[in-house]
Amino acid sequence: MTGPAAQRYSFGAIILHWLIALLIALNYAAAWVAEDMPKPQAAQVMGNHKAIGLIVLALTVARIGWRLAHTPPPLSESLKAWEVALAKVVHALFYLLMLAVPLTGWAMHSAHSGGKAVGIFGLFAVPGLPLAESKPLAETFEAMHGxxxxxxxVLAVLHVAGALKHQFLDRDRSLQRILPWG
Ligand code: HEM
Ligand code: HEM
Structure with a gap:
């Protein structure tokens, strides 16, 4: 492909990037607001947190598959070597964390409940991981999840700071590459 389209991420990559980013942000918000809620409401919010987290896990697997099948557009030639290296490290760590964060949450829930299923908004249920009920194990996964x-x-702050630097200081096309509009 040549021309402007070759300078942008594919449609699937763009949709998955923003959908996953939105769901991750919602999950931080849910975990934080639940902390100050009475127990029954907190349990309900955390039920949604678990469902959203497992949806993020599934979308991330799809996203990694999509990424392997679609080469991303080349980076702007104005980028310095350290910027390219930093972006690559942040992106790779993001992919790892988009798997490890929900997996540790799922494991925490499973060790806490002895492998109970997680309901996904009343539509269907995802089985728990086959773990025996164990408080110490649940606490280990909780610490890992935290x-x-x-x-x-920290990575998100770095990633957004990078995006804003390229948009407003360097004034290159980095952000346009991943925005849904061209
Ligand atoms: C996108 C994925 C996820 C994100 C960004 C996320 C984020 C968070 C955050 C920020 C906290 C608060 C941590 C703390 O206060 O130290 C938390 C707590 C928690 N998360 Fe997740 N989470 C995700 C997925 C999941 C999944 C898939 C599950 C379970 C199936 C889960 C279960 C929990 C539970 C039970 C807690 C409360 C732990 C406690 O009692 O302190 N999370 N999560
Ligand atoms: C938690 C939220 C987010 C996560 C997990 C995330 C993750 C990622 C990942 C993994 C990539 C690399 C795509 C690839 O080449 O495979 C990427 C690219 C990108 N993201 Fe995010 N992102 C998030 C939020 C944001 C936000 C809020 C912005 C903008 C303010 C943004 C701007 C960008 C840009 C501009 C690129 C393209 C970088 C390039 O030129 O190669 N992201 N993001």
């Missing part, structure tokens, strides 16, 4: 979500937040 640490990984903190790391993901």
């Amino acid at each position: 640490t990984l979500t903190t790391l993901m937040l």
Whole structure:
């Protein structure tokens, strides 16, 4: 492909990028607001948190498949070597975390409940991971989930700062490459 289309991510990559970003943001918000809620409401919000998290996991698997089948557009030639390297590291870590964050959440839930299924908005249920009920194990996964979500937040700040730098300081086309409109 040549011309402007070759400079942009494919439609599928763009949709998956923004859908997953939105769902991840919702999940941080849900976890944070649930902390200050009385237990029954918190359990309901966290039920949605678990469902959204498992949807993120499924979408991430689809996204990685899509990514392997579609070469991303070449990076702007004005990028310095360190910028290319940093972007690559952040993107690779993001893919790892988009898998590891929901997986540790799912494992935490499973160890806590002895492998109970997770309901997905009353539509269907995803089985729990086959783990025996164990408080210490659930606490280990909880600590991992907490640490990984903190790391993901740091990466998101770096990633958005990078996007804004390219948009407003460098004034290159990095952000246009992934916006749904051209
Ligand atoms: C996009 C995926 C996810 C994100 C971004 C996310 C994010 C978070 C955050 C920020 C917290 C608060 C951590 C803390 O206070 O230390 C949290 C807690 C929690 N998450 Fe997730 N999560 C995701 C997926 C999941 C999944 C798939 C499950 C279960 C199936 C899950 C179950 C939980 C539970 C039970 C807690 C509460 C832990 C506690 O009692 O302290 N999460 N999550
Ligand atoms: C939690 C939310 C987000 C996650 C997990 C995420 C993840 C990713 C990943 C993994 C890529 C690499 C795509 C690939 O080449 O395979 C990417 C690209 C990109 N993202 Fe995000 N993103 C998030 C939010 C955002 C936001 C809010 C912005 C804008 C303000 C943004 C701007 C971009 C841009 C401009 C690119 C293209 C980079 C390039 O030129 O190659 N992202 N994102």
